[in-house]
Amino acid sequence: MATTPVIGIDFGNESCFIGVARAGGIEVIINDYSQRDTPSFVALTSKNRMMGTSAKNQIITNISNTVFAFKRLLGLRFDDPLVAEEQKHLPQTLVATPEGEVGFRVWYLGEEAVLGVRQIVAMLLTKVKDIAEAALECKVFECVLAVPYFFTDAQRRALLDAAAIADIQVLRLLNEPSAAAVAYGLYRTSTDLPNAEQPPRHVAFVDFGSSALQVAISAFHKGKVKMLACTFDSSLGGRSFDIAIAHQLAQGFNKPGSDVTKNKRSWIRLLAEVDKLKRQMSANISALPVNVECLIDERDFAAKMKRSEMEELCAPLLERVERTLRRCLAESGLKQEDISEIELIGGSTRIPAVKTLIEQVFGKPPSTTLNQDECVARGAAIMAAMLSPSFKVREFSLTDLxxxxxxxxxxxxxxxxxxxxxxxxxxxxxxxxxxxxxxxxxxxxxxxxxxxxxxxxxxxxxxxxxxxxxxxxxxxxxxxxxxxxxxxxxxxxxxxxxxxxxxxxxxxxxxxxxxxxxxxxxxxxxxxxxxxxxxxxxxxxxxxxxxxxxxxxxxxxxxxxxxxxxxxxxxxxxxxxxxxxxxxFTQQQIQELTEREAGFRSVDNQERDRIDSKNALEEFVLNIRGRVNDSDDLEAYIEPNVRDELVQMADSTENWLYDEGEDCKKNEYVEKLQHLQNLAAPAQQRKRDHESTPRAAESFAASLNRFKKAHMAYHAGDAAYDHWTPEEAKKLEVALAEKMSWLDANMSRVRSTLKTKDLPIKAAAFLSEQQAFESSMNPVLNKPKPQPPTPPAEAAQPGKPEDAANATPAAGEKMDTE
Ligand SMILES: Nc1ncnc2c1ncn2[C@@H]1O[C@H](COP(=O)(O)OP(=O)(O)OP(=O)(O)O)[C@@H](O)[C@H]1O
Ligand SMILES: [Mg+2]
The missing domain is CATH 2.60.34.10 (Substrate Binding Domain Of DNAk; Chain A, domain 1)
Known part of the structure; x- marks a missing residue:
């Protein structure tokens, strides 16, 4: 029986990774855009929702209704100071929902709506589930969701609510560095990790992502890990660097009344370019350019920065990194030399200054034995497999904190x-x-x-x-x-x-x-x-x-x-x-939100069907016009007046599609497509018939020929057919004559029919005639020859003179041959 796969989700502030445990092992799933990471973005439009890559791709044209960086807001009360802090960086308006949580005020399905963060996270989780189900070609019911250490009880409960709304069962909320620790420890044997009676191997995990920094120190023995200490800076991440750099670069560019930091669209575009610059700076020390065309008020943005400038600018952020690292070492009660290894997790650990700080604090360079982007999702998937009764996983125990x-x-x-x-x-x-x-x-x-x-x-x-x-x-x-x-x-x-x-x-x-x-x-x-x-x-x-x-x-x-x-x-x-x-949330609240989610989903499906119908019509219009004008294709098979009508209709439909038909109901596209298809259908059918019928007739002719040759061989006294009775030969002769004349007559009817006319007889008729003929004449053609008579038993007795002729010579005996 196939094992139902379980997934591990690294729900990042910037993007999600989905790990899967299935019979073959642990893998990271590729999404509908062939990417390993799915942006944590949800976009609302007047027609539907978009989640993941498609949502991120359209942000510039739909800023106010594209929601991102919401992981930070999950489970916070609206009056939490962090909410006001986040609002500074978000283009949407945050409001309190009736339940007191944070909501995004958006324009959705043609009206203003407030969507609570739980609902938004649920939307993203439904997308994650869909991606997993599409990749695995089966339903996914269970997952392990990775969360930051610092998530409070309220944040954890909010994430569990979101998963319930998305109809996915959470086997465990697993702290992100602990997930990495599981991925680190599971495949190591006693040669890599000490046995129970030996002192543990201490490994530090530094997870520096988009929105937060977490440091954990753990003690490994073979088959188990105990998390000893963790520290974090829950508001320091890669985006803190982006914001600092973008503000600095914008200073030299802003003019009174033309300030990129105040314009949502310009600010988002600048941040995206600065993020690219920051990544490049991790690999280069020379000054690197950042250019954005028409950033604001038709003004192009151009600036340069080099790594050392960035490090100087971000020194206060780097100090916070160092403080968090040192605090973890101190709180673990261990010394530098006790830590055997430091594993890096998250994109921002690629910043060279961060790596240097890690080396300074722990006294040794960090390593990336794990895939720093994917290890959390992999560890979560391993944990999901360990918790699911349908998997048998190597023994590994995690004592988390x-x-x-x-x-x-x-x-x-x-x-x-x-x-x-x-x-x-x-x-x-x-x-x-x-x-x-x-x-x-x-x-x-x-x-x-x-x-x-x-x-x-x-x-x-x-x-x-x-x-x-x-x-x-x-x-x-x-x-x-x-x-x-x-x-x-x-x-x-x-x-x-x-x-x-x-x-x-x-x-x-x-x-x-x-x-x-x-x-x-x-x-x-x-x-x-x-x-x-x-x-x-x-x-x-x-x-x-x-x-x-x-x-x-x-x-x-x-x-x-x-x-x-x-x-x-x-x-x-x-x-x-x-x-x-x-x-x-109460069961009733969850129930209501689950129903709303199902409603949103059904709207999405309807919209997808509508777009599919529109695309199908557009595709048919473009395709059929070419075909009816192609002499190698439908042109020969369509009556000129019908072709003119069809072309005219295709032209008008195309114009309609780019005008009032741009945004219509599904059935309008379906009806127009049906109409065009009905006009084109006879010519398409004729083309198929005119091509397939001669082939069927030829096949029948070849079959008759085969029988005819056998019949002639019989009359020529061929031993292969000398067991046929004269009656059988006659029966074949009569049938052959009849079918050949049928075939000749009908082939000539087919040949004489114009391509613009329907054939009077079609391939199926030739096929059925051939089948009928073969099934009645095959018994004659394939009639088995009678067995030669067996010689009488006494003829084989030894010593008789006639034996000599049949006897096989004994080894070494001479034999005359002719
Ligand atoms: N080469 C690089 N140099 C510097 N920063 C980088 C590099 N590559 C990625 N980053 C940064 O890493 C961050 C994204 O990291 P990651 O994907 O681990 O975050 P996340 O898991 O989505 O967020 P979080 O863990 O905070 O929830 C971004 O800020 C990005 O700019
Ligand atoms: Mg992360």
């Missing part, structure tokens, strides 16, 4: 406010913990980022709120023990998985543990039991049985109280309802 510390706070009318860090920075992911609370009523837990960075960048650090419902006091009005299981899941998303109240009943028998909790009940403290989540296993229940350290005061009290002799009680575990207020 959570970049921000997460804390949980609680409080309420009758409860003192409290807070604890549940997952410290760099805690492994996925991971579950059980927290124990003592409560008399429902309570609220608020998860937030304890890392000050998040609050500083986003002006909010709240992740989600969880309302633990159904808690009530025990029989004596005392607080009850409530166990809350929290989890950082495979996607790096924080969840409250369950809440259970350990309700005390009666006092007959119990465990000492419960006794201890009674003693502890009034303190309202919280204890934690933690357990690592085995990444290969899917069962959480069993895993939670093993508890780790990390307990707080409550545990100690419990341990002490266990020794005393309290009355025993029965404990009933009651599952509690948890109302989670997260940033994910």
């Amino acid at each position: 959570q970049p921000y510390a997460i804390s949980l706070s609680w409080g309420g009318e009758d409860v003192e406010h409290g807070e604890m860090e549940v997952f410290p920075k760099f805690h492994s992911v996925p991971f579950s913990k059980i927290l124990t609370f003592f409560r008399k009523g429902p309570f609220v837990l608020t998860a937030r980022y304890a890392d000050p960075d998040v609050g500083q960048i986003h002006k909010s650090d709240t992740i989600s709120q969880f309302h633990i419902q159904g808690v009530k006091p025990g029989a004596q009005g005392e607080a009850q023990k409530v166990k809350v299981k929290v989890r950082l899941n495979l996607h790096g998303v924080f969840q409250v998985v369950s809440a259970t109240m350990m309700e005390k009943q009666g006092s007959s028998q119990s465990t000492s543990e419960v006794t201890s909790e009674t003693a502890n009940a009034e303190t309202e403290s919280m204890e934690t039991e933690t357990s690592t989540e085995n990444q290969e296993s899917s069962s959480d229940t069993t895993k939670m049985d093993t508890t780790e350290g990390e307990s707080q005061e409550g545990d100690k009290t419990a341990a002490a109280a266990t020794q005393s002799n309290h009355p025993k009680q029965i404990v009933k575990a009651v599952d509690l309802h948890v109302d989670s207020k997260t940033s994910s």
